[in-house]
Amino acid sequence: MAILNVNPTRMELTNLKGKLSTATRGHKLLKDKRDELMREFIDLVRENKEVRREVEAGIAKANQHMAIARSVMSDESLNVALMLPMQEMSLDISEKNVMSVNIPVFDIQYKTADENDIYSYGYAFTSSDLDDAVKALSDIMPKMMRLAEIEKSCQLMAAEIEKTRRRVNALEHVLIPNYQDTIRYIRMKLDENERANTTRLMKVKDMMLEEAHHYSEREQ
Amino acid sequence: MYKVAVIGDKDSIYGFASIGVEIHPCDDTVEAVRDIRNMADNGYGVIYITEQLASQIEAELDTFRERPQPAIIPIPGVQGNTGLGMRNVSKSVEQAVGSDILSDA
Numbered sequence: 001m002a003i004l005n006v007n008p009t010r011m012e013l014t015n016l017k018g019k020l021s022t023a024t025r026g027h028k029l030l031k032d033k034r035d036e037l038m039r040e041f042i043d044l045v046r047e048n049k050e051v052r053r054e055v056e057a058g059i060a061k062a063n064q065h066m067a068i069a070r071s072v073m074s075d076e077s078l079n080v081a082l083m084l085p086m087q088e089m090s091l092d093i094s095e096k097n098v099m100s101v102n103i104p105v106f107d108i109q110y111k112t113a114d115e116n117d118i119y120s121y122g123y124a125f126t127s128s129d130l131d132d133a134v135k136a137l138s139d140i141m142p143k144m145m146r147l148a149e150i151e152k153s154c155q156l157m158a159a160e161i162e163k164t165r166r167r168v169n170a171l172e173h174v175l176i177p178n179y180q181d182t183i184r185y186i187r188m189k190l191d192e193n194e195r196a197n198t199t200r201l202m203k204v205k206d207m208m209l210e211e212a213h214h215y216s217e218r219e220q
Numbered sequence: 221m222y223k224v225a226v227i228g229d230k231d232s233i234y235g236f237a238s239i240g241v242e243i244h245p246c247d248d249t250v251e252a253v254r255d256i257r258n259m260a261d262n263g264y265g266v267i268y269i270t271e272q273l274a275s276q277i278e279a280e281l282d283t284f285r286e287r288p289q290p291a292i293i294p295i296p297g298v299q300g301n302t303g304l305g306m307r308n309v310s311k312s313v314e315q316a317v318g319s320d321i322l323s324d325a
Contacts (some may be wrong), residue, residue: 063232092221104291144295
């Protein structure tokens with residue numbers, strides 16, 4: 001039993017009772033926050049794993065095509081073909097608030113109007129495998145963006161959940177028991193003081209009556 | 221407006237140039253760390269990194285976990301899938317729950 005270092009007074013008792021009720025309310029709120037965050041997080045992680053599997057498969061496919069393209073084309077012609085990209089991608093990032101965690105929402109924007117405008121070379125000197133590779137990458141790109149979005153959200157939420165969990169545990173196992181023990185201690189102390197006071201008054205009354213009426217002499 | 225980049229060995233990332241992602245060919249860890257720090261401060265929203273490179277600078281990448289930007293996402297390179305990406309997801313679960321309750325194994 002750990003009690004706080006306070007004076008056992010009535011005022012301290014009132015203060016502590018206030019603190020205890022605040023802590024209890026805070027604990028309940030934080031526990032709800034943790035549970036809701038956890039629910040969202042689990043859903044998100046499931047999706048994260050799914051999307052990641054798809055992205056990894058897509059990239060593997062693109063790499064296969066790329067390997068073939070590299071084997072049939074010379075390094076120079078490959079470099080030349082990919083040297084000047086037609087397309088430029090940029091991102092708009094807005095934020096969404098989920099239980100006080102700001103998770104990012106990505107919005108892809110392309111420089112050219114047609115986002116399928118991906119072949120930065122004439123078809124005369126390149127292998128069709130390069131086209132396949134570029135197409136495969138382009139197909140998987142929206143998934144990759146979604147992956148980035150979800151994975152970042154997961155990381156941010158994981159950090160927040162860890163923090164919240166610690167707070168809940170600190171309140172539940174340290175702060176609230178300490179307050180309860182201290183309140184009990186003060187109450188006992190005050191009760192004990194009161195009993196001591198009553199006994200003392202009874203004794204004093206006896207002594208004063210003895211003084212006035214001399215009971216003990218009369219008995220003899 | 222945020223930019224998107226991919227960093228890793230040249231063979232793995234070359235194709236991304238054609239679809240409008242900035243490429244940063246890089247084999248050396250020191251250079252990679254410098255590049256990533258540089259990008260993080262200069263308006264890059266998403267940085268894809270090959271798993272081979274990511275596995276060598278994991279400690280550095282962990283420092284970006286709790287920052288809102290950039291999102292650093294490992295992807296498999298030409299050498300194949302090392303499973304680092306999935307491990308990263310499991311790491312998040314472990315951090316949040318205390319143990320990896322969603323692993324397939």
